[in-house]
Amino acid sequence: MMASQVVKPDTRNCKRPRELEIFLHFVSNLSTIAVGFLSVMIRWISVLKKYVESTRQKKAIFSKQERLPCIAPLVTTVEETPQIVSACVRGHFPQWLRGYLLRVGPGKFEFGKDKYNHWFDGMALLHQFRMEKGTVTYRSKFLQSDTYKANSVHDRIVISEFGTLAVPDPCKNVFERFLSKFEVPAITDNTNVNYVQYKGDYYLSTETNFMNKVDIKTLEKTEKVDWRKFIAVNGATAHPHYDADGTAYNMGNSYGSHGSCYNVIRVPPEKVDLGETIHGAQVICSIASAEGMRPSYYHSFGMTRNYVIFIEQPLKMNLWKVVTSKIRGKSFADGISWEPQYNTRFHVVDKHTGQLLPGMYYSKPFVTFHQINAFEDQGCVVIDLCCQDDGRSLEVYQLQNLRKVGEGLDQVYNSVGRSFPRRFVLPLHVSLNDPEGQNLSPLSYSSASAVKQADGKIWCSYENLHPEGLEDEGDLERRWLLPLGTCVCSCTRNQ
Numbered sequence: 375m376m377a378s379q380v381v382k383p384d385t386r387n388c389k390r391p392r393e394l395e396i397f398l399h400f401v402s403n404l405s406t407i408a409v410g411f412l413s414v415m416i417r418w419i420s421v422l423k424k425y426v427e428s429t430r431q432k433k434a435i436f437s438k439q440e441r442l443p444c445i446a447p448l449v450t451t452v453e454e455t456p457q458i459v460s461a462c463v464r465g466h467f468p469q470w471l472r473g474y475l476l477r478v479g480p481g482k483f484e485f486g487k488d489k490y491n492h493w494f495d496g497m498a499l500l501h502q503f504r505m506e507k508g509t510v511t512y513r514s515k516f517l518q519s520d521t522y523k524a525n526s527v528h529d530r531i532v533i534s535e536f537g538t539l540a541v542p543d544p545c546k547n548v549f550e551r552f553l554s555k556f557e558v559p560a561i562t563d564n565t566n567v568n569y570v571q572y573k574g575d576y577y578l579s580t581e582t583n584f585m586n587k588v589d590i591k592t593l594e595k596t597e598k599v600d601w602r603k604f605i606a607v608n609g610a611t612a613h614p615h616y617d618a619d620g621t622a623y624n625m626g627n628s629y630g631s632h633g634s635c636y637n638v639i640r641v642p643p644e645k646v647d648l649g650e651t652i653h654g655a656q657v658i659c660s661i662a663s664a665e666g667m668r669p670s671y672y673h674s675f676g677m678t679r680n681y682v683i684f685i686e687q688p689l690k691m692n693l694w695k696v697v698t699s700k701i702r703g704k705s706f707a708d709g710i711s712w713e714p715q716y717n718t719r720f721h722v723v724d725k726h727t728g729q730l731l732p733g734m735y736y737s738k739p740f741v742t743f744h745q746i747n748a749f750e751d752q753g754c755v756v757i758d759l760c761c762q763d764d765g766r767s768l769e770v771y772q773l774q775n776l777r778k779v780g781e782g783l784d785q786v787y788n789s790v791g792r793s794f795p796r797r798f799v800l801p802l803h804v805s806l807n808d809p810e811g812q813n814l815s816p817l818s819y820s821s822a823s824a825v826k827q828a829d830g831k832i833w834c835s836y837e838n839l840h841p842e843g844l845e846d847e848g849d850l851e852r853r854w855l856l857p858l859g860t861c862v863c864s865c866t867r868n869q
């Protein structure tokens with residue numbers, strides 16, 4: 375069988391036009407260039423992909439939650455248990471563990487026909503778990519604050535809380551009720567946020583100027599303390615920090631003709647006299663608010679061995695609205711607004727000298743209620759925070775929202791901005807000679823960056839500290855508390 379032959383045309387004597395030769399040469403070169411370019415691109419795409427994945431700030435996307443269990447029992451009035459009762463222990467804990475676990479939270483949400491509006495308004499209920507030799511006893515008592523006692527005597531709400539305005543006595547005539555709107559409102563001493571310690575004593579704290587000292591064995595209030603009698607502040611947070619020797623640091627605002635200031639407070643650990651409370655407290659640094667009449671709201675702050683870190687966030691308190699709230703018939707909460715047109719700023723204060731560091735650290739707007747951790751490393755402050763990109767969650771925690779069921783509750787939950795753990799790195803020693811546009815963080819283990827801008831500001835971008843799929847983890851309580859971060863600082867103490 376003959377092999378088939380392919381007859382090729384004889385082109386040896388066939389001349390192509392010069393233009394065609396040039397064109398074919400160009401196409402040949404072009405294809406070579408394209409192949410080379412593609413091979414280079416393929417190599418670089420993988421490198422680029424890795425770089426982008428390591429540096430970009432992934433925006434967490436939450437799936438909608440549906441059919442959430444009702445949480446109304448958590449925000450409903452309960453009876454106190456003043457007599458010690460045995461608690462049911464599931465599992466076991468070490469025999470040597472001996473002491474108190476102390477918690478506080480809102481436990482009464484109405485007096486007579488008056489009802490509180492907001493989760494934060496409920497009367498402080500003190501919980502005590504006593505652990506000894508593998509057993510646990512429990513008791514609880516309502517804090518006998520002046521607010522609690524006044525409300526009880528009148529069987530109505532007579533002192534305003536964060537989200538509830540006390541209305542005038544209905545027994546007064548119309549004229550008296552109108553005039554009462556212009557009376558200076560009483561400030562609540564319903565200290566339902568946290569147990570704190572000063573000089574070894576325990577106090578219950580909220581964010582007003584009042585704290586209540588308590589005997590943690592009996593859960594009885596022993597003294598009411600007013601910050602204003604010791605230093606020029608209008609209150610302090612319920613989340614102080616402590617040095618190893620017991621020195622306490624806190625922050626509180628002051629308002630005056632000069633505007634408003636954020637003050638760093640130090641309370642010494644020693645008592646000169648046994649009857650002392652926060653005697654010797656000092657303001658060691660005052661930071662002027664960016665806007666005198668609209669300071670930032672804050673619930674806590676960060677501290678390292680040598681520095682206090684204050685976060686000025688665009689959750690603003692309109693002081694004019696706060697002052698006129700009673701006349702306008704609005705609660706204190708009405709004066710707080712989320713204003714994401716502003717960035718969030720970090721201030722760093724030297725604890726030992728009281729000096730505010732010159733670094734101007736900014737990030738995109740976020741709100742934080744609780745810091746997680748803070749430490750120093752390689753000339754930087756590293757601070758981990760629970761962050762929300764939407765700062766409107768305080769509005770959502772109205773009791774009428776939290777007591778919803780079914781789809782209504784799902785809608786409430788899905789409207790709350792989620793809270794994520796994020797790390798920021800603040801380089802402490804920034805100079806005029808530092809290059810612009812470069813990351814000044816030397817920390818190889820964190821993708822958080824701090825880049826100097828042309829205007830001298832340091833732009834801080836965070837590192838996510840959570841794994842993918844965080845939203846699918848945890849039980850109901852954690853899912854509800856994640857948005858706010860949750861107060862977790864109530865005390866444990868060995869006897």
Ligand SMILES: [Fe+2]
Pocket residue numbers: 567613673744860861862
């Ligand atoms: Fe808290």
